Amino acid sequence: MQYKAPSGTRDIFASDITLWHMVEKTACKQAERAGYIEIRTPAFEQTDLFMRGIGEESEVVQKQMYTFTTPGGESLTLRPEITAPVMRAYIEHSMHKTGAFRKFYYLGPSFRYERAQKGRWRQFSQFGVEAIGSESPLADVETIVLAWDILKQSGVPGLKLLINSIGCPECRPLFRKALGDYITEKKDKLCKDCVRRIDTNILRILDCKNESCREAVKDAPDVSQFLCQTCETHFEVVKRGVKQFIPDWKLDPHLVRGLDYYTHTVYEFVAGELGSQNAVGGGGRYNLLVEELGGPPTPSVGFALGLDRIVLSLQSSVENRLANASPTVYLVSISDELREPAFEIVLRLRRSSIPADMDFENRSLKAQFRAANKSGAQFVAVLGPEEHSKGLVNLKCLADGTQEPVSVESLVEKILGKK
Numbered sequence: 001m002q003y004k005a006p007s008g009t010r011d012i013f014a015s016d017i018t019l020w021h022m023v024e025k026t027a028c029k030q031a032e033r034a035g036y037i038e039i040r041t042p043a044f045e046q047t048d049l050f051m052r053g054i055g056e057e058s059e060v061v062q063k064q065m066y067t068f069t070t071p072g073g074e075s076l077t078l079r080p081e082i083t084a085p086v087m088r089a090y091i092e093h094s095m096h097k098t099g100a101f102r103k104f105y106y107l108g109p110s111f112r113y114e115r116a117q118k119g120r121w122r123q124f125s126q127f128g129v130e131a132i133g134s135e136s137p138l139a140d141v142e143t144i145v146l147a148w149d150i151l152k153q154s155g156v157p158g159l160k161l162l163i164n165s166i167g168c169p170e171c172r173p174l175f176r177k178a179l180g181d182y183i184t185e186k187k188d189k190l191c192k193d194c195v196r197r198i199d200t201n202i203l204r205i206l207d208c209k210n211e212s213c214r215e216a217v218k219d220a221p222d223v224s225q226f227l228c229q230t231c232e233t234h235f236e237v238v239k240r241g242v243k244q245f246i247p248d249w250k251l252d253p254h255l256v257r258g259l260d261y262y263t264h265t266v267y268e269f270v271a272g273e274l275g276s277q278n279a280v281g282g283g284g285r286y287n288l289l290v291e292e293l294g295g296p297p298t299p300s301v302g303f304a305l306g307l308d309r310i311v312l313s314l315q316s317s318v319e320n321r322l323a324n325a326s327p328t329v330y331l332v333s334i335s336d337e338l339r340e341p342a343f344e345i346v347l348r349l350r351r352s353s354i355p356a357d358m359d360f361e362n363r364s365l366k367a368q369f370r371a372a373n374k375s376g377a378q379f380v381a382v383l384g385p386e387e388h389s390k391g392l393v394n395l396k397c398l399a400d401g402t403q404e405p406v407s408v409e410s411l412v413e414k415i416l417g418k419k
């Protein structure tokens, strides 16, 4: 029996992990610069948290949760997203009592039983932020600009922001009614899920990917015509900030979230070159979520980025494929007895923060040189008996072909000076 990684999961190897680290570091650094601090929550939570926090009618809760019963009889679910857990932690630790405004970022795996394909996995990683306790539209702008800067600095190609306002409980019923009147006429054109959504989650029909549903909603009423004064003013400030700081953005009146606790701004980031799974992140304001989960009224805004898709979008660039973890220096030993002293030099270099490596398979001299070239190292240090007796190595710079004997003591300095 040969075991395989379960469908929708995969192993990630070194050449990609370099990209993962780069994206993760970029994201954490940018978030910290904007005053967000890290939070880590468990990989599973009580099932009910997600039923309430994502909504019982949502596709995620209906079809995609990994739910299990513990031997103790408790129903738990692997987190399909991380916003509800962060909000749960905020409420559980009474953070509203000690200065309501908190800014968190998180990073980790989420789990959804999806139809697995490229760009859509059953275990995927998200980086996200939550700004909890501010109703200022500037907080919306802050999260949008932060996500954009993370994606841009990571090098995501063909990046675009889509943005919309979906109103609030004051004005949304009017929009919902107008949409309902429009859509009922087109009922026979809708997919099975969308027919059900007419009663359960009508806004979601607007962003159904089904071709026939897209055609049906083409001329649907535009939410912007239904916004109340407060929503309009809020959205004006958001758009002003976006115009100033985001070079590539578009209003998308069909961008929605289906649930009542989402208010005002919604946004999504799409990347070129990713085909149908091109959303690399999404976010928005959820002023009523904390209350939905049993906390006090706490307006909040945040986003989640899909790290797997970000890395996928970067892999197409040749430079990135080559930029794997290559050592700076590769030690070659001329004879077997010199492997141990060569290894000592490798360890010394590493302790001085210089990436170094050597052959561990007792390969011939020729094969060691081949491995050195293949490793992508900038320098090859050759240790022969004569050099060893004098405390030297022969240092060859692969970029310009120059070589010179260098004392082991001054090796670090020499390499740093040449790098």
Ligand code: AMP
Residues within 6 Å of the ligand: 081, 112, 114, 119, 120, 121, 122, 123, 124, 126, 279, 280, 281, 282, 283, 304, 305, 306, 307, 308, 309
């Ligand atoms: P959502 O919580 O659905 O808004 O997801 C936020 C982001 O997570 C999306 O924009 C995607 O980039 C990413 N994402 C969501 N589901 C998956 C999945 N099954 N596989 C890979 N990435 C995903």
